[in-house]
Amino acid sequence: MEILIINPNRIRPPVAPLALDSIGEALSSRGFRFRVVDLCGEDPSASQLPESRWQDLEAGGADAVLLTVRNIDDAYYFSQAPFLPQFRDLVQSLRERLARPVILGGCGFSIAPEAILGYLGADLGIAGAEERDLLRLLASLEDEDAYPEIPGLVWRDEDRIRSNPPSPPTMEEDFFSPRRTVDNASYFQAGxxxxxxxxxxxxxxxxxxxxxxxxxxxxxxxxxxxxxxxxxxxxxxxxxxxxxxxxxxxxxxxxxxxxxxxxxxxxxxxxxxxxxxxxxxxxxxxxxxxxxxxxxxxxxxxxxxxxxxxxxxxxxxxxxxxxxxxxxxxxxxxxxxxxxxxxxxxxxxxxxxxxxxxxxxxxxxxxxxxxxxIRIYPGTALSREVLKQGPLKENPNLEGRLERNEDLLYPVFFxxxxxxxxxxxxxxxxxxxxxxxxxxxxxxxxxxxxxxxxxxxxxxxxxxxxxxxxxxxxxxxxxxxxxxxxxxxxxxxxx
Ligand code: B12
Structure with a gap:
């Protein structure tokens, strides 16, 4: 099976996408072939990728596309920059141009997996920090009957989005040491x-x-x-x-x-x-x-x-x-x-x-x-307290996107x-x-x-x-x- 892995994080200054080193190692350990397209150097404010990038993305063909979502926004009151709209455009274009399942994961995605999968329009996702759950999914990609057994999986079941609780992360397998998926040396040299x-x-x-x-x-x-x-x-x-x-x-x-x-x-x-x-x-x-x-x-x-x-x-x-x-x-x-x-x-x-x-x-x-x-993230005790207090826009302690944002995917601050x-x-x-x-x-x-x-x-x-x-x-x-x-x-x- 051929896998395409995409890092869509264009924040500057950049951080090397550590997640891809361990995902890459997990994939190699089970014989999956993959390649990485890193969008890190692209203009952060451009709504569309340049055509040359699309040629990279379309080049090798792929059976599945993995997208790592590290940040859903910049979590800063004074800028309140949301990243999900840009990722949504990317997912839509990927589905149109590559016509392959788009699988989400990452720290940002795992904050609110069902809501983010729905918002981005992706096919599948794995919440949590366990590489083995991704391997289980890839081994059963065509077998939807296996989906309810895969920890952390988020999937579409007709017009519903369903999910399984993530498994606790383990670090027992040697998915870390080689660090050879990401070109860390080039990242480091470039700052x-x-x-x-x-x-x-x-x-x-x-x-x-x-x-x-x-x-x-x-x-x-x-x-x-x-x-x-x-x-x-x-x-x-x-x-x-x-x-x-x-x-x-x-x-x-x-x-x-x-x-x-x-x-x-x-x-x-x-x-x-x-x-x-x-x-x-x-x-x-x-x-x-x-x-x-x-x-x-x-x-x-x-x-x-x-x-x-x-x-x-x-x-x-x-x-x-x-x-x-x-x-x-x-x-x-x-x-x-x-x-x-x-x-x-x-x-x-x-x-x-x-x-x-x-x-x-x-x-x-x-x-x-x-x-x-304070950025109010879904799934936290603070978010439950705030949502219990009634509509966001009537709460005197809240600022940010206060309408049509009950799932708190866009920045809201206490x-x-x-x-x-x-x-x-x-x-x-x-x-x-x-x-x-x-x-x-x-x-x-x-x-x-x-x-x-x-x-x-x-x-x-x-x-x-x-x-x-x-x-x-x-x-x-x-x-x-x-x-x-x-x-x-x-x-x-x-x-
Ligand atoms: C260390 C850290 C930093 C360091 C980075 C150092 C470095 N060299 O990486 C610094 C201080 C620079 C930093 C900066 C920022 N950070 Co920071 N950071 C973290 C922290 C603690 C660790 C990130 C990390 O690399 N984890 C380890 C990797 C392996 O985990 P991962 O990426 O989640 O990947 C795992 C899984 O998610 C999964 N996975 C990942 N991708 C995929 C894809 C698929 C398809 C699948 C199936 C699975 C999968 O597999 C991996 C293995 O477990 C996290 C919180 C945390 N505990 O993770 C916050 C965190 C990610 N940061 C956050 C934020 C907001 C930022 C900033 C935007 C803050 C700012 N405005 O300046 C910047 C953005 C920087 C950038 N360029 O992206 C938020 C993101 C939340 C959000 N808003 O979306 C977090 C969650 C902190 C928080 N509690 O709020 N950060």
Missing amino acids: GMVGLETKRGCDGLCRYCVDPVAKGSRVFAKPLAYLIREIETLVEQGVNVFHLCDSEFNMPRDHALAVCEAVEQAGLAERIRWFTYASPEGFDEALAFRMAAAGCAGINFGADHSHPAILAGFGRKHGAEDLRRTVEATRRAGLPVLFDLLLGGQGETRETLREAIEFCREIDVPRVGTNCG VSHEMGPGWQAYLTGLVRDDARFLLPIKESEQANYNYNENEVLVKALRDGHRGAFWDILRRVQEGLPPLAVPGSGNQGVES
Whole structure:
């Protein structure tokens, strides 16, 4: 069977489509032939693909088309860019021109699989993060009677869309180590960010977060031997700076320590630099030092807020003291950090806004992302609460597409009305010209930390910077050179 895999993600700066490495490996392991068409370099704003691209897509013929949907929108209040309309046009054209079943999957798709399959007009989908479910589908593509038995499958049954619950992800098969489907070296050379999973799933209870919905709430760790082999493979390809793609690296803490130890023991700590997301809950100095010793070059903490009632409303378990301890621990370990704030949630007032910003100043957080307005994703506790409150457009706390959008596929944001009109100017005023604070506003140029269409970043990557985007913005702002990778004998990247 011939498979065509398409990456439709045109966001700039780009991230290498990690999913395709593991899907590709899963397909190869069962003898499927496939080819990849990556639309990453195409003009993000063009509604149609150029004809030359269609020639690529039509060239080899295919029995099925796989489309990976990573982002359904950019999740930023100040831009609110939806991507599904562009994907819908693509799916329609694919069905017309290739006349083959279009199968969807990916983190974005798995947020609301039935609704997205219906909206995009695709034939089939696999929700969740388990490659084996895709293999089961491909083995039974023609046999619709088998569909009810395939975990995570979404399919059309006459005029209905049906779905099976996804299976929890496992990481037991060696679908990861080879990393040969995606040209990671070219992505990296061109400034694309290369990712790495050390585990899948998230057992956090954050009421707004879609990760447990899309990835499952049980955590599966990648066997360390696979992880080490995978890192070595990437280093051999010339890729030595990564961003981890775990929801939170230190949940659970033992896993984080085990990964750090394995990286050090394999002699990789001096040859790579990596960035990650982590939780401030229980984060301590011992872990900070272990991470730094294993090549970690920066951490993005989901700090959210400092006010106890707002944190509790988000379902977070940490408090202001955890944040203070985290800053001290990472400072002693010499690790750059960003605290991501999630402002504008239930109960946010100007007073609590001020409190959060002042607290970050008081504990001297090196970098703070001041994200305000919370994207409400389908399937989350926050979405259930909001939908229970009645029609979207009558809810004073909501902004975005509030009509004909009950399935929340287009961006809708929770923005506490208690902040009052003009809160944007108030927030900007609180931040003033304090360079530690990044604002998700395009006009703020170097402080803009929306990673969609961020020209400051695109230029910095061209100039040789690599690593987490927030850290690159910091380096640009402070006039620092690109991150160095000591063991590589050079900067690790061409500049
Ligand atoms: C790490 C990360 C980042 C890093 C990327 C680092 C890197 N090198 O990859 C950074 C910080 C740069 C980042 C940026 C952004 N991110 Co991000 N990111 C993540 C995170 C934590 C991991 C992504 C990942 O690669 N996972 C691992 C891969 C293997 O998983 P996957 O792609 O889902 O693929 C699996 C399955 O879905 C399936 N699959 C995938 N494709 C297909 C196709 C078919 C046909 C099938 C059957 C199966 C299948 O197989 C894979 C194996 O399990 C996710 C949340 C998460 N836990 O996944 C958010 C997440 C994907 N990001 C999100 C967002 C919004 C963004 C930004 C748009 C934010 C912004 N405005 O700046 C940008 C977009 C960047 C871009 N160019 O695409 C959202 C997307 C939700 C949405 N709105 O649609 C998520 C879900 C976070 C969240 N909870 O809101 N991100």
